[in-house]
Amino acid sequence: MNNRINLLLLLAFAITGDVMAQSGAFNQLLDDYWQNELRESPVSATYAGVEDYNDKLPLVAPADHQRRADQAQEFMRRLQAIDITGLEQNEQVSYQILQFVLKHDVALSAFNRYRIPILSDTGFHTNFNGVASATPLRNEKDYRDYLLRLQALPVFLRQNVANMRQGLEDGFTQPRVILDNMRSAFAAQVTENPEDHPLFGPFKRITSGISEQVVADLQEQGRQLLRDSVIPAFSEVNQFFLNEYIPGARESLGAYQLPDGQAYYQALVRFFTTLDDATPESVHQLGLREVARIRSEMEAIIEQLEYEGEFSEFLNFLRTDPQFYVDDPRELLKEAAWIAKRIDGVMPKYFGKLPRQPYGVEAVPDNLAPNYTTGRYVGAPLGGDRGGFYWVNTFALGKRPLYNLPALTLHEAAPGHHHQNALGLEAEGIPEFRKHLYPHAYGEGWGLYSEKLGVEMGIYQTPYEHFGRLTYEMWRACRLVIDTGIHAKGWTRQQALDYLADNTALSLLNVRTEVDRYISWPGQALAYKMGELTIWELRAKAEQELGDKFDIRTFHDAVLADGGVPLEVLRAQIDKYIEANR
16 A cells, blocks of 8 residues: 555656646746847837837848747747646646747748838838837936937838838839828938937937936937938938839739738738638628628618718718817817726726726827828836827828717727736736737727727717717728738729728728728738627627626626737636636
């Protein structure tokens, strides 16, 4: 008997030792992966609140991208060598999430996407403006680091131009038809006076505690760097874009028409939906069904309003009647802020856990606004000098209807992206890489879910605001049809413009901005509806199985508890939530 007990004890110790070894290897892998991400992506490190790399910019030459692809392969090899069954439950979730990230890093690296480093509304030429506002500048060292980044910026710009030239040679470019509308964003980076450049802004806001002599020295160095190095480099970028890229860009439209385009688009569909079984055709058909369903709800509101014209006439009424628009940018911002505060007042009824980090409301920067989307959330690191920001586009006020503002605010601020992202940063017990991960279907799905949740929260006060919400939902349903139509089924740009304009009350400016965004960013537009429908499906399942025990606050907290996750991981997490509360 004693020998048998001793054998069992030895077996138990061996199993425990193996589990500890597996856990140790996995946690070392997580740490190595995160540190490598910070080194390779110093701008992302800044956004994550890690200040060790605030004097650096990423290297983006083809050899640098190949190095990162090789690193992803090596991290995947190390991950696959670890037995997931030997890990604790939370470690298993981290394993699945890292596996998702590395799998898609490896898959997409094969297509050398770095040859197209621009989208219709942003890109390598504008992204540093966000870095300038996100970098903490509290003392002389911080400003010296910022100067080093400005010094490195011309190399970063020229490497991207070289990548785009390679794209021109390979036929891997943005479509020619959307490029004219992007001219202003490139031209805005070239100013005659360095003090007028957005990147000089930090030198105008130097905080107290730095001597006047040092302030003057910092400002002069910034002025000189911009005048002699940075602005000339931006001028080179602008001339390249005007004289080489636009004339040489492809005349075709869809991603499927790129080299190896069908495989490329399929890989993007899987990445942005986070679903391995998603196909362009299945997503397209789902979109058509959603468009039909939402259209019937929109027509019910028109009937409620006793409007006697056609659907298209009602859309024109919404786009043109002065009652729905303001003349002063500050009025639009005030309206958005008022809606945000009304939402804040009812949040405790729907969420058990609220983030500590605040957020503000401000206008989209002028140099981005003409070709920018209606609004966006801009996050901030924990412990930073500012909170998050809900950006509202105040350009062309006659195209920014008030009836859309409640849905936009719910999506971008709370309980949408700010609430979601701030809770992710504050999450305890998960590795750092997960706190900063943003699987698009989960993140944008939650934003769209938040818009509809606003109905229960009592945020929509008029039939026009309810119609505005439905037009936003229809907008995202149309994305499923348009994105797959353009990138897999041969749709023209005009076909996409007409489809979005005929089915939503979006202004025609927004229609054009949005369609060009889908053209320039294949697959991303699919994330919203795919994620939202999954969250509603999981909520219905929890309500049915838990009955009277269902608590909307704990359900929402469970959806948001682990930061950004692929949809299949979210399904498993909600199944565990249901079992724990049954």
